Amino acid sequence: xxxxxxxxxxxxxxxxxxxxxxxxxxxxxxxxxxxxxxxxxxxxxxxxxxxxxxxxxxxxxxxxxxxxxxxxxxxxxxxxxxxxxxxxxxxxxxxxxxxxxxxxxxxxxxxxxxxxxxxxxxxxxxxxxxxxxxxxxxxxxxxxxxxxxxxxxxxxxxxxxxxxxxxxxxxxxxxxxxxxxxxxxxxxxxxxxxxxxxxxxxxxxxxxxxxxxxxxxxxxxxxxxxxxxxxxxxxxxxxxxxxxxxxxxxxxxxxxxxxxxxxxxxxxxxxxxxxxxxxxxxxxxxxxxxxxxxxxxxxxxxxxxxxxxxxxxxxxxxxxxxxxxxxxxxxxxxxxxxxxxxxxxxxxxxxxxxxxxxxxxxxxxxxxxxxxxxxxxxxxxxxxxxxxxxxxxxxxxxxxxxxxxxxxxxxxxxxxx
Amino acid sequence: xxxxxxxxxxxxxxxxxxxxxxxxxxxxxxxxxxxxxxxxxxxxxxxxxxxxxxxxxxxxxxxxxxxxxxxxxxxxxxxxxxxxxxxxxxxxxxxxxxxxxxxxxxxxxxxxxxxxxxxxxxxxxxxxxxxxxxxxxxxxxxxxxxxxxxxxxxxxxxxxxxxxxxxxxxxxxxxxxxxxxxxxxxxxxxxxxxxxxxxxxxxxxxxxxxxxxxxxxxxxxxxxxxxxxxxxxxxxxxxxxxxxxxxxxxxxxxxxxxxxxxxxxxxxxxxxxxxxxxxxxxxxxxxxxxxxxxxxxxxxxxxxxxxxxxxxxxxxxxxxxxxxxxxxxxxxxxxxxxxxxxxxxxxxxxxxxxxxxxxxxxxxxxxxxxxxxxxxxxxxxxxxxxxxxxxxxxxxxxxxxxxxxxxxxxxxxxxxx
Numbered sequence: 001x002x003x004x005x006x007x008x009x010x011x012x013x014x015x016x017x018x019x020x021x022x023x024x025x026x027x028x029x030x031x032x033x034x035x036x037x038x039x040x041x042x043x044x045x046x047x048x049x050x051x052x053x054x055x056x057x058x059x060x061x062x063x064x065x066x067x068x069x070x071x072x073x074x075x076x077x078x079x080x081x082x083x084x085x086x087x088x089x090x091x092x093x094x095x096x097x098x099x100x101x102x103x104x105x106x107x108x109x110x111x112x113x114x115x116x117x118x119x120x121x122x123x124x125x126x127x128x129x130x131x132x133x134x135x136x137x138x139x140x141x142x143x144x145x146x147x148x149x150x151x152x153x154x155x156x157x158x159x160x161x162x163x164x165x166x167x168x169x170x171x172x173x174x175x176x177x178x179x180x181x182x183x184x185x186x187x188x189x190x191x192x193x194x195x196x197x198x199x200x201x202x203x204x205x206x207x208x209x210x211x212x213x214x215x216x217x218x219x220x221x222x223x224x225x226x227x228x229x230x231x232x233x234x235x236x237x238x239x240x241x242x243x244x245x246x247x248x249x250x251x252x253x254x255x256x257x258x259x260x261x262x263x264x265x266x267x268x269x270x271x272x273x274x275x276x277x278x279x280x281x282x283x284x285x286x287x288x289x290x291x292x293x294x295x296x297x298x299x300x301x302x303x304x305x306x307x308x309x310x311x312x313x314x315x316x317x318x319x320x321x322x323x324x325x326x327x328x329x330x331x332x333x334x335x336x337x338x339x340x341x342x343x344x345x346x347x348x349x350x351x352x353x354x355x356x357x358x359x360x361x362x363x364x365x366x367x368x369x370x371x372x373x374x375x376x377x378x379x380x381x382x383x384x385x386x387x388x389x390x391x392x393x394x395x396x397x398x399x400x401x402x403x404x405x406x407x408x409x410x411x412x413x414x415x416x417x
Numbered sequence: 418x419x420x421x422x423x424x425x426x427x428x429x430x431x432x433x434x435x436x437x438x439x440x441x442x443x444x445x446x447x448x449x450x451x452x453x454x455x456x457x458x459x460x461x462x463x464x465x466x467x468x469x470x471x472x473x474x475x476x477x478x479x480x481x482x483x484x485x486x487x488x489x490x491x492x493x494x495x496x497x498x499x500x501x502x503x504x505x506x507x508x509x510x511x512x513x514x515x516x517x518x519x520x521x522x523x524x525x526x527x528x529x530x531x532x533x534x535x536x537x538x539x540x541x542x543x544x545x546x547x548x549x550x551x552x553x554x555x556x557x558x559x560x561x562x563x564x565x566x567x568x569x570x571x572x573x574x575x576x577x578x579x580x581x582x583x584x585x586x587x588x589x590x591x592x593x594x595x596x597x598x599x600x601x602x603x604x605x606x607x608x609x610x611x612x613x614x615x616x617x618x619x620x621x622x623x624x625x626x627x628x629x630x631x632x633x634x635x636x637x638x639x640x641x642x643x644x645x646x647x648x649x650x651x652x653x654x655x656x657x658x659x660x661x662x663x664x665x666x667x668x669x670x671x672x673x674x675x676x677x678x679x680x681x682x683x684x685x686x687x688x689x690x691x692x693x694x695x696x697x698x699x700x701x702x703x704x705x706x707x708x709x710x711x712x713x714x715x716x717x718x719x720x721x722x723x724x725x726x727x728x729x730x731x732x733x734x735x736x737x738x739x740x741x742x743x744x745x746x747x748x749x750x751x752x753x754x755x756x757x758x759x760x761x762x763x764x765x766x767x768x769x770x771x772x773x774x775x776x777x778x779x780x781x782x783x784x785x786x787x788x789x790x791x792x793x794x795x796x797x798x799x800x801x802x803x804x805x806x807x808x809x810x811x812x813x814x815x816x817x818x819x820x821x822x823x824x825x826x827x828x829x830x831x832x833x834x
Binding site: 050058075078098145 | 433471473474475478479481482483485486489490492495496499500501503504511513515516561562
């Protein structure tokens with residue numbers, strides 16, 4: 001017997017028929033003798049409808065009211081799933097954030113989870129009851145509903161799994177696992193059986209949209225073994241209930257992965273833009289003078305490359321921002337030009353950041369050189385490079401995205417054979 | 418300065434534009450210096466959608482889950498109205514049943530209101546804050562959401578007005594007041610300025626659908642001056658904010674109505690059916706033997722007429738049931754015929770109960786005779802009669818409904834001049 005948290009997203013609960021399918025997944029685990037808590041999102045489209053009403057009511061609106069409105073979507077799904085589970089003979093009840101309680105801070109609209117009291121849910125596990133928990137919501141110190149920000153149901157599920165000391169947190173989604181890269185552009189992409197938390201964090205941050213970054217961070221901190229799998233599989237197909245090796249991808253601690261590859265996956269994010277400041281007067285505090293106002297304006301600066309000038313008097317500063325923020329960034333830079341001190345701004349959109357990710361890089365050299373050589377052979381011009389302990393990110397023209405991803409995927413031996 | 422509860426139903430909050438109109442009604446009262454709590458229903462159609470999902474999930478479903486699902490409709494409206502009020506400069510916040518708390522009993526799906534703690538709402542009146550309260554819901558002893566049954570937002574509003582010791586409870590609806598009879602069939606029907614609680618209770622029970630019967634009962638018990646008015650009127654038209662004499666109908670204590678008419682209104686309910694049991698053996702307990710099984714089957718028996726036989730050995734028993742319950746009632750009676758002891762069942766649908774209502778009847782004789790005479794002149798056959806202290810109900814063929822209502826309306830001097 002194990003304790004499981006199962007999480008189902010919006011497309012998995014889009015209508016009553018899909019909710020019935022979810023109930024069959026739950027029944028399979030209950031029949032296997034497991035203690036089960038289910039976390040659900042709002043039915044697909046509902047959150048968008050509620051958010052649109054808030055905006056129509058007023059473009060600027062009280063986040064506490066937004067939370068009360070938007071959290072109703074998960075409330076409905078939780079009740080409906082409880083009803084369907086009861087109808088197939090499973091003892092189940094719904095839990096809203098304030099009923100558990102799942103306490104959050106007071107950052108309404110994007111609250112962070114504090115304490116979760118899992119005591120009553122665990123007590124009812126003992127009575128054979130399944131907990132159906134409305135995701136994405138908790139209760140703030142002001143006794144009002146708080147939501148966790150978009151996609152927050154993944155975070156709810158992982159946090160609940162940590163609080164309940166669950167053996168596994170299964171994230172059921174519309175893909176069947178985490179792939180070495182996006183299969184839509186690289187048909188030879190493979191589904192991974194396992195991926196380390198750190199790697200998944202990089203993959204999620206760098207554009208793989210399977211899981212919310214926050215939920216991966218939380219899973220890593222609390223060591224929650226998190227499993228990504230498809231809700232569209234037949235719930236009763238062979239192997240679906242295999243506790244040790246179900247179909248999907250396990251996100252777990254590095255130690256649990258016996259044969260660690262050097263490179264695990266290739267991630268990419270399109271719609272990057274590059275800004276270069278020419279002949280910036282090189283003096284202490286210049287970086288703060290440039291990036292401080294950008295941060296204040298909410299512009300997310302990513303790769304930063306600084307070339308030191310020969311004379312030591314001026315420097316070229318290059319960095320990337322999301323293409324959508326380019327105009328705002330340029331406007332901020334022009335406005336603060338006098339304090340910053342530079343000669344000219346050059347900017348270009350239509351760029352892509354390709355990232356090679358793998359924990360094995362820590363102990364292997366030459367991983368970066370392999371990427372540079374492979375891209376040179378295409379040839380693709382490399383515009384910027386940043387590295388961390390377990391990833392290399394390379395900025396290229398977006399036109400080459402698919403080709404570069406496929407070539408790197410092959411080169412690092414990730415292709416499905 | 419006064420304290421007001423304002424209640425808006427589903428058609429009054431059907432979309433964001435309608436909610437903006439509601440906000441203007443609220444603003445008018447706030448600007449006049451009043452302390453205001455607003456009670457809202459779900460947006461028109463939302464409750465039906467949610468109920469349909471519950472039924473699709475399972476025809477028989479846990480009332481506690483139903484409550485969590487269906488109460489979300491009012492939750493959304495309360496948040497949206499709070500946002501719109503804030504956007505026009507009014508300090509407002511939404512309150513869910515569990516936040517107030519508005520405590521109910523544990524009869525989920527049709528809960529009765531217990532205690533309401535209005536303390537925090539009143540404290541915030543002192544800070545100039547408007548309370549926007551989700552109607553139709555409260556919190557049951559099991560810490561779960563309870564709903565009050567369909568139309569329960571009227572009841573929420575009156576109960577809240579009692580708890581807050583409000584000077585008036587304004588029920589904004591899609592009609593502009595309570596009429597002497599249904600204006601769709603009697604064009605000369607007049608809007609009443611005032612009606613006594615007892616009369617309104619009869620009107621509501623007998624088919625005038627302006628207010629929920631429960632809310633009128635509650636208003637009568639707690640002496641809540643309740644005002645029925647239209648949400649579709651221009652919120653800023655002259656006289657709308659007149660505290661003593663706004664457009665609409667005040668439901669109040671008898672003493673407040675200076676010139677009490679003998680007859681106040683004519684109500685009617687179509688779709689009645691009549692059942693006659695012929696030659697029932699007349700013995701003690703026979704009524705219980707007939708009506709007990711009908712009550713157990715959920716059949717709502719209304720007018721009962723018993724003719725004592727000459728011999729004293731048998732009797733004819735006639736009563737009415739809603740036409741929709743007729744088949745079930747006959748089936749129950751046939752099944753229990755052996756215990757009951759009668760010769761034959763006769764039944765007929767297509768009947769209407771017309772009721773003449775007025776507190777003045779208590780002190781005036783001849784009111785019933787006037788009705789009988791008037792109907793005889795049409796001529797309409799009277800099938801059954803029941804009376805109470807303040808009403809006379811007469812069962813007739815439905816074909817004559819409109820004609821009879823108009824003739825009685827004129828005869829009792831109710832026509833608009």
